[in-house]
Amino acid sequence: MIEHAEVWPEEGAERAASDAVLRVDVGGYEGPLDLLLDMARRQKVDLSRISVLALAEQYLAFIETIRKHRIEVAADYLVMAAWLAYLKSRLMVPQHDDDEEPSGEEMAALLQFRLARLEAMRDAASRLMNRSLLGRDVFARGMPEPVSITRHALWEADLYQLLRAYAAQRERGIPAEYSLHQRTVWGLQEARDILERLIGQSFEWVSLDTYLAAYLSRPEERATALASSFSASLELVRLGQVELRQNTAFAPLLMRRRKGGNDQ
Amino acid sequence: MSRTLDDDRPEIEARNLRILEALIFASSEPVDLEDVRPFLSDDADPDILIDRLQAQYAGRGIELVQRGRRWAFRTAEDLNFLLRREESDTRPLSRAALETLAIIAYHQPATRAEIEEVRGVSISKGTLDVLMEAGWVRMRGRRRTPGRPVTYGTTEGFLDHFGLENLSDLPGLEELKGSGLLSSRVPSGFQVPMPFDGGLRDDEDPLDADDQGDADPEGEGDHTTHS
């Protein structure tokens, strides 16, 4: 199937070299297979009858020429060159029967198959493009009549939502009755007045709690009465009108009028 | 010579018809016969051809129609329904619609002004339209008061959708309180009406056959429900 000894090895190499001068690089090719297919076509024979050996030599010579011109070649071209060099050696060395490696003929057939397949796909592509294409040769309806879609809403609501909506509205409509809730707060001035009145002119130590007993029994007043009268008592101490004393921590706070402090 | 011409005639005409047909079909707008002439055989009469083509399509699912001086294929008019599809999608009812529906359900027959009084805000015509379109609310009649406002009520579809056998199944005051929907602290005078779903009441007139409902206040210049 492969005729090694066939015709034009030298001639092919020569032609590749001249091609290389013309088109010095591989930029026009889509990869090594494309380049090989182009070279194979120049043999002007059926792809199944091309000389693979000649093709390999042509490719190797071409790559060699390019590299002499110091032109960068993409790696996959070099990979193909290596493979073809190996193929060439397999084709030229007689085969042993016990050889595990694929024979040169098998490798050549594989290359031929790949070239034929690529060419077949190129041919198929151009046959596809030569068909009557929609929008170029054959036309669809120019004025399609669109389907108009009317959307209806199916409303969703359940009884619970309905009742809740009703109740909420009716409640909103109920006139609100306001009763002002008065908060009891002792202002500082108020506390001071009360404290001054309670202490009066007493020079005896009396605990604060005792003075406030009447107020502290009322829970809503307890906190404000204590806090405000304590603050007021500090103010009175500062003014020198009252003396404070606490024997230990958390013991009752005792107070009395300061002797001679009352300048009023 | 002229014999041959006559023999060819039907063939030439068939060809002209095919060309005319294809050109009109593929064109993105109605086709002027003047624009077609260059594609036809020299002695062709586009007017005769178009008549013949129109006759060929008469009664088919598509027809050749004239639009001014131009021609186009259109779907036969009686098949237009094929080009209209109806699709439905479910959406939750807006709060305004839900509240309006609830008031109509309990207070029917209710006029728009009465609904607005309960809601405390005016309602748009659109809200009532949605409820009527949903098939839950209908115009019952007109109240025999100045302005003769439309009275609204619910429909069978309403009962159906909300799973009620009749309107008296709507929970009353005690049930609303019991279910916690109404707070228990409502004042003593507070009433939940018993919905009325009979025929027209004494103070209602029937609707006219072509009654269009209340005029839309938004459509009228100086008549607005609230300032």
Add this chain to the structure above:
Amino acid sequence: MSRTLDDDRPEIEARNLRILEALIFASSEPVDLEDVRPFLSDDADPDILIDRLQAQYAGRGIELVQRGRRWAFRTAEDLNFLLRREESDTRPLSRAALETLAIIAYHQPATRAEIEEVRGVSISKGTLDVLMEAGWVRMRGRRRTPGRPVTYGTTEGFLDHFGLENLSDLPGLEELKGSGLLSSRVPSGFQVPMPFDGGLRDDEDPLDADDQGDADPEGEGDHTTHS
């Protein structure tokens, strides 16, 4: 009773034909007969109707053509010299895209690696994107092999654009099969696969709903297919 039915039959069929004709004619895209069925009478057989309709249009300027499982009206092919529009709005396909399309069409389902094997060069993701954007190529599934590569196939839009009734109409398919050139790797003693656009094959998994296709090797830092 059966008498009346028989009498009505031609009328019913004429109506079915008109409806079928109108629905397919109204659309510029091929129409699935399944979508037409709801509009036909209950006992109608769309396949018989479509045959009849196709016969009615045979030889006219417009023809009823099959595209995969769908049907469309298209201008007759032989009128292309009249209608031909060179200024097509689509950019011509690059050679790489065209070859990739052919390989996918004839070898489908095909993975990217298989396409690259045939072309002898790596293909960029952009090439496949162009074909998918044109609506001619789709991701079918993922091959049940290591790496789970995406498998590509053609669409009904591909058939429509290239005027093919189905994939067995691909030009030269028989010779290619005969010469063994559609087999994936082995040069001799191989089975010949047919381009396959049916459901998933045994060695294909369905795509995930949000499958983004193969990762773009160019998008990944250190993993490049060629230097």
